[in-house]
């Protein structure tokens with residue numbers, strides 16, 4: 039199975055930076071990231087992944103000051119390039135938004151990262167769900183969901199054409215003939231689309247991986263169709279085995295339409311995990327973190343996904359029905375999940391304490407976590423996992439010390455690297471060059 | 475004096491890659507760049523600089539196959555981030571174009587590089603003079619010179635505001651109060667201009683250098699005015715001492731108008747140098763390289779700056795007058811320089827063999843090169859130098875072995891690093907934060 043990890047500086051828990059064992063300077067310490075990437079590599083993780091949004095919040099700062107998600111972080115491409123030299127095998131994945139960037143720059147930077155890392159680059163294609171980002175790029179707000187995905191499809195199409203500007207072996211570097219490259223092996227892009235006009239050639243040769251790996255995490259119908267057409271790694275976020283199996287089957291089922299075999303895409307199930315020698319110990323770690331959530335942060339995170347203003351409401355009463363919108367506009371799945379809990383009659387405090395974005399954190403022994411992973415892997419719900427750790431680097435170190443050896447014993451995780459590229463290690467074929 | 479070097483993979487000579495001592499794989503070998511950056515650092519260079527244009531040529535490929543400038547290179551930001559971990563003191567400068575990129579991304583990537591490198595980032599602001607680049611970003615051709623500089627001014631203004639999103643010390647990381655940052659120290663940008671609308675906050679804290687260093691190399695009147703207003707390092711390219719002094723005095727003279735003291739900007743004179751123990755040996759190295767220039771390359775490079783099609787013309791006759799345009803559209807100075815040589819009655823071959831873009835390569839002994847540098851430095855033509863080497867890494871190694879110690883003996887080059895940031899080492903003040 040493929041192992042990936044999504045890294046937030048001090049961990050994925052909203053209060054992680056407040057934990058006594060956390061290093062509050064983490065987000066701006068390149069040495070810290072280097073150590074963590076090396077740790078993940080020693081633990082046989084295939085992918086070290088940096089999520090991103092190109093914006094810092096400018097409102098609700100009282101709450102964000104206590105929950106500084108994406109407020110002060112390295113930019114992913116520069117970060118990953120810096121990590122390339124500190125690691126040898128682990129894949130280096132990062133997010134870049136198709137809504138605000140230019141295809142030429144994205145194509146070029148990921149290609150450059152693939153060369154710098156010797157074939158370990160992966161691009162997480164997102165359309166961004168954040169009006170703050172839109173305002174940094176000349177817009178008042180985010181374009182509608184469908185338009186964003188339309189642009190994303192065209193964006194990826196252009197990027198892939200750019201990646202195939204040069205055939206493999208185009209650069210001869212032949213002093214005898216005096217030819218540095220073979221002019222016949224350049225295939226300039228001539229793209230005139232609804233969103234982009236790109237007519238030219240990428241100024242970097244075809245990468246070690248043929249093309250960098252494409253990651254996608256869309257959950258909507260449009261998002262899934264896009265993933266089936268174009269993604270090679272997909273981050274899933276279902277919380278039950280049945281939902282995971284449905285998602286897996288649905289996604290793989292869509293691929294034939296696009297002429298792709300199911301193994302050309304690996305589903306990585308999201309897995310927030312706290313591992314300890316006893317279940318109680320894992321639970322204690324979780325509860326220690328939960329107790330550190332400030333009510334302002336709880337309110338804000340819940341309100342964001344409920345798309346409601348919860349300020350001023352008493353914590354120990356249910357949310358008044360008139361504050362709850364009739365339907366969701368941003369993350370439908372999160373919204374429905376919260377509505378379900380509201381129907382159970384929970385108070386505001388109980389709601390935000392129980393609510394986790396995406397799937398529930400599994401708290402358990404190494405055996406329990408390994409069993410969970412084995413079950414998902416062997417019953418058609420996942421080709422691998424995207425691990426997130428509430429507390430870093432401790433959570434990752436625990437997982438590597440306790441769970442990875444168990445998975446290796448079961449033959450589920452490799453003991454040796456299969457190769458030097460991300461594609462080789464997760465079992466994705468190197469794409470052939472398509473003449474343009 | 476400040477020392478900088480502009481690095482092209484195998485050297486700045488158009489035929490460098492053909493030289494027997496060159497490493498033809500240089501442009502895609504990160505280890506090669508790492509070694510070169512370390513070499514420059516050992517030689518007390520303050521700045522390792524990567525020029526750039528976001529395009530590969532798609533025409534005249536027969537000539538470009540023999541002179542592969544920018545056809546296959548790392549992208550500068552990812553490259554510099556990768557070099558940060560391999561070096562400790564040397565500044566890391568790169569080009570990003572204001573004509574095709576977005577201020578938010580540029581601000582963020584250079585800020586990230588500054589944090590990753592501990593205060594060593596520098597941005598060379600260019601407007602690009604290349605229609606191939608324009609076509610990669612939705613345009614048919616480059617906007618006019620004046621428009622490009624207007625956009626560049628606004629671009630830099632926005633970037634600087636973004637860099638001052640957060641005051642120094644805004645990030646408290648204080649577990650006791652539970653405040654990661656002080657909301658009062660965030661100053662979002664509210665920019666509505668002719669070219670950009672940016673309303674938001676940079677998601678990275680103020681950098682070690684306060685702001686990354688701004689480099690500029692404009693030679694036109696508009697370019698100089700822009701430099702006087704905003705640049706901190708300026709690459710000059712005059713070929714005589716008198717011209718250098720005029721440029722220096724002109725540029726520094728323009729600064730008062732913008733409320734800047736002259737020492738806030740350092741002029742680095744371009745210096746292509748070949749050093750050897752005897753003048754003859756240096757000349758031989760130069761002539762060996764010259765002899766490797768293929769006639770197609772000579773024609774193409776000359777034709778580019780003469781803005782004329784020279785194909786099919788006999789090499790050993792002068793260029794027929796009807797092929798020569800009445801005036802220049804791109805690089806006026808290069809054009810005039812070629813016209814001057816044409817008036818001397820040179821043949822096409824003599825022209826391209828004698829023509830160098832920018833200033834003439836100095837070929838000499840360590841003493842001759844050091845004398846040249848001392849003269850320019852002490853007579854008001856330069857605060858430092860931007861060295862280019864015909865052949866890399868050899869040319870740089872020779873310079874470091876033979877010239878740097880001589881400059882140190884004369885007290886012109888430091889023996890110890892003054893600090894860990896580029897600003898400290900070249901003597902530029904850390905800019906204070908301007909409230910927005």
Ligand SMILES: Cc1cc2nc3c(=O)[nH]c(=O)nc-3n(C[C@H](O)[C@H](O)[C@H](O)COP(=O)(O)O)c2cc1C
Nearest residue numbers: 089090133164166167255256257258261273274275
């Ligand atoms: C593991 C994971 C990582 C994600 N990373 C990012 C990210 O870095 N940036 C971003 O804007 N969205 C990110 N997303 C959001 C998805 O790209 C997507 O927008 C979301 O799942 C909603 O699906 P939809 O776009 O199909 O509506 C991530 C989602 C998951 C599950």
Ligand SMILES: Cc1cc2nc3c(=O)[nH]c(=O)nc-3n(C[C@H](O)[C@H](O)[C@H](O)COP(=O)(O)O)c2cc1C
Nearest residue numbers: 525526569600602603691692693694697709710711
């Ligand atoms: C040392 C040096 C380095 C330069 N690097 C670049 C570069 O990397 N990219 C680019 O487009 N232009 C580069 N230029 C060109 C200048 O930015 C500028 O466009 C040129 O000198 C003409 O001046 P003008 O823009 O004022 O007309 C460089 C010039 C010099 C002298």
